[in-house]
Amino acid sequence: MTSTDLVRPLWRALVVFRVITWFFACLGVYTRWDGLYRPTGAIALLAVMAAWTVVVSIGYSRSWGRRNTRFAVLDLVVTIACMAGTLLAQPLSHIQNGASVLTSVWVAGPVVALAIARGRDGGLLGATGICLALVLLVGPDQWVRVLNAVQLLLVAGLVVGYAATTTRRASIRLTEAIAAEAAAAERIRLSRSIHDGVLQVLAQVQRRGKAMGGEGAELAGLAAEQEVALRTLMTGRPTVSSQGTVDLCALLLPLATTSVDVVVPAGQVLVDAHTASELVAVVNEALGNVREHAGPAARAWIVVEDLPGEVMLSIRDNGRGTTSERFAQAAAEGRLGVSQSICGRIADLGGTAEVRTAPGEGTEWEMKVGKA
Template sequence: MERDPVDLLQPLWRALVVFRVITFGFACFGVWTRWEGIARPSGAVLQMAIMAVWTLISSFGYSRRWGRRKTRLAFADLVVTAGCMYATLFAQPLIDIRGGASVLTSVWAAGPVLALAISRGRDGGLLGAATISLALLSLRGVDNASKVLSNVQLLLVAGLVVGYAASTMRRAGDRLREAIATESATAERLRLSRSIHDGVLQVLAQVQRRGHAIGGEAVELAQMAAEQEVALRTLMSARPVTAGGDQTDLCSQLLSLATTRIDVVVPAGPVLLTAAAAGELVAAVKEALSNVDKHAGGDARTWVVVEDLDDAVLVSIRDDGAGTTPAQLEQARVDGRLGVSQSIRGRITDLGGTATVRTAPGEGTEWELKVNR
């Protein structure tokens, strides 16, 4: 069987192949023990031959990745198995089957129920169980429904249990793939970070120092080197944005805002919020940084600090610029400039959080954006 190191459903497929082979042996044994009571033995031999061929085909398919990933084989298995059940009529008249003669497929007929449960989950298992049950009831007759009730119950339970287990293992496999991908990406990033730190970053740092020492037009070159250094450091510290489900890491989105004038400080671990909440919070931070760029002065520096308070997330945006007064902020709102009242306070209020600002002329401005989880 082809191996996929992160396919947790492989043991179930392997068990299905074994089940198919063993139950075919049971069916052959049942024919052998009932040989004297079979009306047309040649029909029974033909039916067993068809079952043998399909057992080999389906077992081969379920042992290959294409057979496991595409549900067409499982649906074909269902159709062929139902056909094999009706092929019992080649060996026994319908009146004998309804009188108590065995359907020669026996428990082998449960194979597609398990296959659909593994490939399609609970719904697939129920579909397979219902189809095989209806085929069995049509052969046995409605008058004998009580006699096949236990078989129907077993098929339904098998479809439900195996389907639920398969769905759970499939979700676990997806998470395992994400974890492996993240681990691989992190290891590659660390390797590249070491190479960049030992080479490119040191060269950029040297260009900055020499540019400022030389002066003149070299200062512009030094500034460009500083910007590229920040961009590289931000890329090196980047983390996966999504964390599974609708959760996202706020820090990953804020780290990309770092420049030579903006420092972003985040916890070592991820700070998880819903994607919608994180998007609104990042938008509010960007608006605050835009205000710094417009009003704080060309030399102002900004610090963005993220704190994880367990039941809430606090983001502080502080600058050392010109500052302002609460009265001026209120006047800006009255004049129709809604950056503070809508783009910052409005967003955070809509999230059920709070946005407070502390500012004074010559003392810069500090925003505290708090969003409850």
């Protein structure tokens, strides 16, 4: 199976960058060899840098190194220590008088690593750490000498961090799209088989059962319910989005039965998980009232509308209906299904709930809640 992790190539590029920049550091030492105060110290520093390059190359090539931000922070600490290791080859006075820091552009490695791992904030954290270490080495009076390096590190942290965040979001969306496509293809395959077999049998049972009457009619009703359940299963869609929100429509569609119709928009209606669970509970309470009070032949309709900044949920039935006074009387008698399970939940969500009912005209609930 092809990997959909679009961030992984950035880690591979970082490994290549770290190796190449180590060779640049070696070239820098070679070109400055005659000006080194202690050449053996420079060789020791390059050896340490080579060893750490191997370590981070292995780490960033494995999932444990890519997912563990502490490894990138450790990379930052070791890199700063290597910058200080320039003192093995050059006295501090030489560095502050113009001698170069021997680690060269190799020090940008942890900046890129933190940017990939933690986005813009991680990149800025890494760049700030390296820049502070660089300014301390060259001295506050000589910071202008490293201004270009400071600017490049900060820009690299910002740009790579933004690119990594964008790429990670694209990777999540791609994974979801592939999963949705696979699920849709599987539903289509199952739909063909079910339509050619199970649904036809259920339709025949409904026709024959109604014609037989008695227990046959009861069997026909059960077959009709199973047909609705199967059709709902075949048209189901993913519940959780890439932003961690929940598609309210996907949670309400399974509530459809032979006596309950669910009408939702073609696209997702995204709300947070708590709001979604409370709205589903409200709908179940309303449907329970329909079954208990509206009459055996009553039908119910659930309609979801996606409005700017809010969701409107309508629940209507064609049952016996009642009066507003009966709702108040039920609350006074301690029957809190309407006042608490419906109105109370909507109020807790910061929304509004209105009910319209009259004897013989059914009952209609209209509820509005914010998406956030």
